[in-house]
Amino acid sequence: MTAPSSLPNAVGAEPEPGQAGPARRLANRARNASPAAQGLAALAVYLAVWLVTETLPLLLHPGTPQLDQPSTDPNFYVWSLRWWPYAMAHGLNPLHTTQIGAPAGYDLAWVTSIPPLALAVFPLTLLAGPVVPFNLLVIAAIPLSGWAAFILCRRLTGRFWASLIGGAVYGFSAYEMNHIFSGQLNLAFALLLPLMAYLMVAWRDGAIGTRACTALLALALVLQFYLFDETFVDLTAVLIVGLAVGYALADRPGRAQVARLSRIVGVAYVIAIVLALPDLKYALANMPSGFTQRPGSASLALGNLVIPWPGQTLGLSWLAHAATPLAGPDQDGYVGIPLLIIAITLPLVAWRQRFVRFLTVMVTVLAVAALGTGLRIDGWSAVVKLPWGEIWNLPVVRSAYPVRLMVFVFLGLAVMTALWLSQPTKRRWARWLLALLAAIVVGANTPALALQSQPGLPAFVATGEYRHYLSPDETVVVLSKRGNVGLLWAAETDFYTRLAGGFVNKAINQFGGQPRPVAELAIGGLTPANVSNFRSYLKNAHVGAILVESSEAGPWPAIFGQLGLKGKTVGGVIIYRT
Numbered sequence: 173m174t175a176p177s178s179l180p181n182a183v184g185a186e187p188e189p190g191q192a193g194p195a196r197r198l199a200n201r202a203r204n205a206s207p208a209a210q211g212l213a214a215l216a217v218y219l220a221v222w223l224v225t226e227t228l229p230l231l232l233h234p235g236t237p238q239l240d241q242p243s244t245d246p247n248f249y250v251w252s253l254r255w256w257p258y259a260m261a262h263g264l265n266p267l268h269t270t271q272i273g274a275p276a277g278y279d280l281a282w283v284t285s286i287p288p289l290a291l292a293v294f295p296l297t298l299l300a301g302p303v304v305p306f307n308l309l310v311i312a313a314i315p316l317s318g319w320a321a322f323i324l325c326r327r328l329t330g331r332f333w334a335s336l337i338g339g340a341v342y343g344f345s346a347y348e349m350n351h352i353f354s355g356q357l358n359l360a361f362a363l364l365l366p367l368m369a370y371l372m373v374a375w376r377d378g379a380i381g382t383r384a385c386t387a388l389l390a391l392a393l394v395l396q397f398y399l400f401d402e403t404f405v406d407l408t409a410v411l412i413v414g415l416a417v418g419y420a421l422a423d424r425p426g427r428a429q430v431a432r433l434s435r436i437v438g439v440a441y442v443i444a445i446v447l448a449l450p451d452l453k454y455a456l457a458n459m460p461s462g463f464t465q466r467p468g469s470a471s472l473a474l475g476n477l478v479i480p481w482p483g484q485t486l487g488l489s490w491l492a493h494a495a496t497p498l499a500g501p502d503q504d505g506y507v508g509i510p511l512l513i514i515a516i517t518l519p520l521v522a523w524r525q526r527f528v529r530f531l532t533v534m535v536t537v538l539a540v541a542a543l544g545t546g547l548r549i550d551g552w553s554a555v556v557k558l559p560w561g562e563i564w565n566l567p568v569v570r571s572a573y574p575v576r577l578m579v580f581v582f583l584g585l586a587v588m589t590a591l592w593l594s595q596p597t598k599r600r601w602a603r604w605l606l607a608l609l610a611a612i613v614v615g616a617n618t619p620a621l622a623l624q625s626q627p628g629l630p631a632f633v634a635t636g637e638y639r640h641y642l643s644p645d646e647t648v649v650v651l652s653k654r655g656n657v658g659l660l661w662a663a664e665t666d667f668y669t670r671l672a673g674g675f676v677n678k679a680i681n682q683f684g685g686q687p688r689p690v691a692e693l694a695i696g697g698l699t700p701a702n703v704s705n706f707r708s709y710l711k712n713a714h715v716g717a718i719l720v721e722s723s724e725a726g727p728w729p730a731i732f733g734q735l736g737l738k739g740k741t742v743g744g745v746i747i748y749r750t
Contacts, residue, residue, distance in 0.1 A: 234303070639668070673685050
């Protein structure tokens with residue numbers, strides 16, 4: 173987000189809230205350290221908290237698939253981490269693969285396959301396999317996002333402790349937690365947004381020149397595009413609104429500065445779009461049918477602002493009932509009452525500061541935009557249709573989730589919290605108590621990550637036994653109650669076989685990634701039509717074997733037994749030759 177130029181480099185000059193003895197000395201050392209040292213200290217704090225509270229099992233067992241194994245997303249991102257270096261090393265088009273979805277394969281231009289992360293960690297992927305870097309990225313995502321927000325707050329306030337709380341508000345926000353809980357690395361790595369805001373503030377302060385700012389902004393923009401294009405589109409809209417609001421609120425010299433910043437942003441976008449052209453050209457030529465969704469789906473309900481995650485309702489039955497209808501994306505919006513109080517109170521005590529006015533307008537506008545097409549009070553249907561809701565019916569916009577604008581709201585709230593703690597007003601202890609309470613409430617909203625050490629990789633995959641029973645490039649179907657286990661095995665075996673099916677997103681495939689004729693055997697039963705379709709599919713797709721994970725087999729052994737298929741169990745996998 174951009175800002176009018178009238179905010180000083182640091183807000184206030186008074187010392188941090190009163191401490192005594194060792195606490196005072198610690199505060200003094202933190203305050204007097206260099207900005208780089210303060211940034212490293214903040215990162216260390218966030219990382220320590222994240223490890224102790226959630227991710228230590230991932231660090232202790234980095235090679236074991238653990239995060240949310242029943243769902244499809246984590247193992248898709250494990251596959252993506254291996255796919256990009258594999259495709260580039262073999263001269264393949266990384267935006268189309270026949271290694272999954274065989275025989276035709278899948279187009280990946282409309283899939284969030286995280287190439288920036290995949291290419292950043294590829295040496296580790298080649299050395300240790302894709303599960304290790306995936307687990308380490310899950311460990312790194314939250315601390316890095318918090319650190320990026322910290323350095324933005326530190327740039328604006330000059331205060332370590334205030335910025336540390338502000339960074340925690342962003343890094344440990346409901347938005348971040350909701351997506352890291354699901355293993356969605358494309359959304360959980362939200363550090364680029366505060367870094368771009370930092371670049372613009374640093375340019376305003378004269379800390380970096382125009383060329384450096386333009387180049388770094390272009391780099392960040394293109395990385396965001398390839399990391400997740402929906403956030404890139406949202407960011408574009410936020411920047412346009414932010415520049416307009418900044419221009420309206422600035423004084424005369426500030427307006428000239430906002431105009432210059434607009435030109436920098438415009439040039440950076442031109443560079444970024446040129447670098448993104450290969451993906452854009454391929455995506456527009458290969459848009460999947462059924463890509464768009466119901467307009468305004470996954471929007472913010474007003475109740476979401478104060479209703480925590482189901483299971484985190486402090487034993488209050490009425491609150492648990494209110495949290496029940498919340499689904500995945502809905503949970504992006506939880507802010508908590510203490511943080512809302514800060515957002516309301518800061519403008520009351522610091523309205524004269526242009527930047528506070530800017531933040532207040534932007535946070536309000538973005539929160540309202542996150543409501544989508546209609547005003548909802550809870551997780552049920554809208555009670556009032558919003559007059560600007562038709563925006564979400566536009567061809568590209570209708571594929572976006574309005575509630576994901578909350579990532580920008582949380583960034584604004586993080587900065588507002590740091591500014592709140594930096595105001596030269598009385599009753600500092602009350603300000604700090606409220607800010608600490610806000611950070612605690614935000615952090616306490618998250619349940620424990622769904623980590624499980626079993627089942628890990630079966631010996632059939634882990635020890636290389638598959639090479640004795642399957643041929644290179646043979647097409648296989650992989651079935652398990654675990655989500656997307658076929659993609660996990662494909663990545664771990666360095667794409668030794670081709671996978672029929674595999675889930676990449678709802679626009680391309682359904683049934684959890686199982687080929688439809690196979691899935692219908694379990695859904696619709698062994699009717700003559702389903703059996704005929706199944707046998708025709710095996711023949712037409714040239715399926716050589718069906719692999720069923722023994723420990724997560726579900727109904728499949730019984731189904732295949734009725735079809736007369738004989739299975740052989742090897743290393744935790746039942747092999748059915750077709």
